[in-house]
Amino acid sequence: MLSLLEQNRPLRWLGKQLFNREDPAAFFDPLLTSIDPMLVRQYVPAKVTGILDETADTKTFVLKPSARWAGYEAGQHVNICIEIDGVRLNRTFSLSSSPKQWQQNGTVTLTIKRLPGGQVTNWMHDHLQPGDTLALGEAFGDFLAPEVPEPLLFIAGGSGITPVLSLLDTLADDDYSAPVTLLYFVRTQADVIAAEKLHTLRQHWPAFTLTVVATDAGKTPEYLNDGHLDTVPGISARRCYLCGPKGLMDLANELLYHRAINADRIHSTFFSAPMAALPSDDLGGEVAFERSGVTVSAEGDAVLLEIAEAAKLSPKYGCRMGVCHQCSCKKTSGTVINRLTGKASGPGEENIQLCVSVPQGPVNIDL
Ligand SMILES: Cc1cc2nc3c(=O)[nH]c(=O)nc-3n(C[C@H](O)[C@H](O)[C@H](O)COP(=O)(O)OP(=O)(O)OC[C@H]3O[C@@H](n4cnc5c(N)ncnc54)[C@H](O)[C@@H]3O)c2cc1C
Ligand code: FES
Incomplete structure (x- = not known):
């Protein structure tokens, strides 16, 4: 989203003018819709209002999400979506500020460390500036404070x-x-x-x-x-x-x-999850997304989340790495291999995570 504005100067100028308005979503929603209507549902625009150096390789980005953003609980995470060189990339980060700060002045912070060789973290450190905008997803996660005080x-x-x-x-x-x-x-x-x-x-x-x-x-x-x-x-x-x-x-x-x-x-x-070695043959198969009435043929080690998205479906997801369980879904039949463990599921009905499940033969999903 941001680099689209970055690369296109007139668009960037227009964005900056319009972003001073009360509700930036009024400008950005049509723009997001023209890229992908799903972006409007899954993301809101968030303006960068400040960038603080924490350490040599870590910065805190202060963001002001549009009024449409639903807020969060302390300890939760968000996805952000950024377009770099024409490719849209989602990444997950924890909110490092308290919800009270958001309630009081409408800002939240993401504290992001450069990952050596990492595309998004390095790009954010090198290119993101106050006044720029990125797309922010809804908060998720259960790393939450206890309900009653205890040590x-x-x-x-x-x-x-x-x-x-x-x-x-x-x-x-x-x-x-x-x-x-x-x-x-x-x-x-x-x-x-x-x-x-x-x-x-x-x-x-x-x-x-x-x-x-x-x-x-x-x-x-x-x-x-x-x-x-x-x-x-x-x-x-x-x-x-x-x-x-x-x-x-x-x-x-x-x-x-x-x-x-x-x-x-x-x-x-967990900030990252190690991938297991998968069998090199007999992966892929016919995948039926039952409630959507869509059946597609998948090859290789593509996961069900990518297969569904390629079929223009929009399942819910968070981290895309098997951590958050946002993409959990019912498999009604068929076998999938878990990319994290390398283990095969049973053949019958069970809950699976779309983002780490690779079909092995025909699979039916309740989606
Ligand atoms: C729930 C959750 C919360 C997170 N919160 C934060 C946060 O608050 N601050 C923060 O700095 N990071 C956080 N992370 C980690 C962050 O999402 C990744 O470091 C980030 O996605 C890397 O993006 P990138 O485009 O720079 O790297 P990529 O280009 O995606 O990755 C480059 C290479 O590094 C590997 N890689 C990717 N992620 C990691 C990782 N975490 N550790 C080691 N190797 C990795 C990839 O496999 C790839 O080979 C969080 C992750 C999760 C799942
Ligand atoms: S999207 Fe987080 S577990 Fe699948």
């Missing part, structure tokens, strides 16, 4: 701090009185994201304890270990929230498991 432990690594920032801000605003501890793992002190905000929270919110661990500070790396968990008072009664690189998440799950913390008290958000 909490957050374990975050690197850019995995982003949904935690939104949660901490919200809890502090609500004067959350049960103890809240954050163990934040970064490579070096210079990699701490939102350092000022975290230190302000520590100063003004008595329930909050912050420990920053710079893993690469010493001669040998300091990864999460029992010593860190021992510093958390009453850890076995804590509800735990994990967000960070896979290594940290695996380690945290293992250590918490050994402390008999029940899995239903451990909440995790």
Whole structure:
């Protein structure tokens, strides 16, 4: 969406003029419709109102979504849609600001780290400017604060701090009185994201304890270990929230498991999911989207979400990487292979995730 404006100067000028209006959607909706009517339903325009440097490779983008945007709960994520060199790309990011900020001044923040070689994150760092516009999806995700106050432990690594920032801000605003501890793992002190905000929270919110661990500070790396968990008072009664690189998440799950913390008290958000090796033959097949009355033939390792979209259907989706379950759908018959695990489903009725399910032979979907 944005680079369309970027590349086309008259259009960009027009966008800038019209965006000063009360409801930018009045201008952008027809434009989005001309590209793809689905964009109007799934996305709203959001204007970039500020960009803050967090660390050498991380920036916070302040966005003002159009009034049509439905809002979010602390800890949730959004998809954004950006067009780069004529290709429309969706990516998922966590909202790093509190919903209260959005309610008060209509802005939200995304805190985005450059992924080496990554298309969208690098493009946003290098090209996005205040005044530009991108397309913002509705919020999703269940990495949410508990309904009643109880002691909490957050374990975050690197850019995995982003949904935690939104949660901490919200809890502090609500004067959350049960103890809240954050163990934040970064490579070096210079990699701490939102350092000022975290230190302000520590100063003004008595329930909050912050420990920053710079893993690469010493001669040998300091990864999460029992010593860190021992510093958390009453850890076995804590509800735990994990967000960070896979290594940290695996380690945290293992250590918490050994402390008999029940899995239903451990909440995790994954930023990426590793793909399994798939069988190279017998993938694809005839896919019937029953409620839509559409049947298509698919080949290779295309997933059902891509197959449905290629057939001009518009199933709901979020992360497109098997993390958020937004695309869950009923398969009424047939076998699919899960791209994340490489495992085959049963042949009968069951719920599957469209974005990671590759048909293996004929498949019927309740869509
Ligand atoms: C629920 C959720 C919330 C997220 N929140 C944030 C956030 O708040 N801030 C943030 O900076 N990032 C966040 N991410 C990660 C972010 O979505 C990806 O880093 C981003 O999609 C990369 O886009 P790209 O176009 O730059 O890279 P791409 O061009 O898509 O990827 C380039 C290469 O990197 C690999 N890759 C893609 N994503 C990752 C990853 N996360 N880790 C390692 N390798 C990867 C790809 O397989 C590919 O080989 C979140 C992801 C999810 C699922
Ligand atoms: S879109 Fe997120 S799991 Fe499929």
